[in-house]
Amino acid sequence: MSKYSIEAFVNETKENPQERDYFExxxxxxxxINLNNQSVWTKAGSMVGYVGxxxxxKQGMLSGGLGNLLKKAISGEGAKLMKAEGTGKLYVADSGKKVRILHLNNESVCVNGNDVLAHEQSIKNDITMLKSVAGMMSGGLFQxxxxxxxHIAITTHGDPLTLLVTPDAPVFTDPNATVAWSGxxxxxxxxNVSFKSLIGRGSGxxxxxxxxxxxxxxxxPYEEVYSIEK
Incomplete structure (x- = not known):
């Protein structure tokens, strides 16, 4: 059999039937996501296929509740979730971004709203806002x-890097490149006023x-710029 045959292609790329974890x-x-009469929250528009x-x-916004003013301010699909329930295999993705699965054990993490791909129904989500309007202008609109x-699943452009924060070594990041942090x-x-002359393409x-x-x-390793709905 040729290594370029359709059969070889299917064997190479097909789903692995041995994988049965809830999030895989x-x-x-x-x-x-392997559903067995369960419910899961996924980013709206992220479903690429399912079996079963x-x-x-579709939910209007994240279930934490926001109010009409914030609903108008939050951009695009990043704030919307889809509830999927039933039995079968659900496949979700987001613009080719890499996916990371985390299992929280009575823990909390904060994630950029645009980088939340999915989470179990048992996980509580609450939206937090940067208090300064400058946060909106820089694209770090909501977390x-x-x-x-x-289980939760988050997405990143490329391979992410974790920086450790200690009392004697605070960490400074670009809001557009910040994906998540400990809760x-x-x-x-x-x-940083001195950066203003270097903005160029309108980054934050x-x-x-x-x-x-x-x-x-x-x-x-990517600055993700978000639009704000008018």
Whole structure:
């Protein structure tokens, strides 16, 4: 059999039937969710395929509740979730971004709202906002705090890097490159006026997030710029 035959292609790329975990990384950019009469929350528009009896119910916003003013301010699909329930295999992805699965054990993490791909129904989500309007202008518009026990899946452009935060070594990040951080940290928004002349393409680098205390911050090698709905 030729290594370029259709049969070889199918064998190389087909789903692995041995994988049965609730959340399974089928490919680096593709999450498989094995539903057994369960419900799961996924990012709206992220479903790329499913096998079995799965029903979908679109939710207006993240279930934490926001109010009409914030609903108008939050951009695009990043704030919307789809509830999937039933029995079968569900495949979700987001623009070819890499997927990371985390299992929280009575823990919490904060994630950039645009980087939440899926989470178990047992996980509570709460939206937190950067207080300064500057945070909106830089694209770091909203974050989601995920808490409890269960699986979550987040996405990154490329391979992420985790920076450790200690009391004697605070970490500064670009809001557009910041993916997630430990739930005990509360970032401050800092303005660096000297960067303003270097903006060029309209990035948010004149604003920085400062993380202090004990914890970690996950950054990606990409500045993700978000639009704000009018």
């Amino acid at each position: 990384l089928e490919k680096p950019q593709l999450l498989e 009896n799965v029903k979908f119910e 989601v705090k995920l808490s409890g026990t269960g 005990n940290l509360s970032p401050e928004l800092k303005t 680098e004149e604003f920085q997030m400062k993380f202090s205390g004990h914890g970690w911050v996950l950054i990606q």
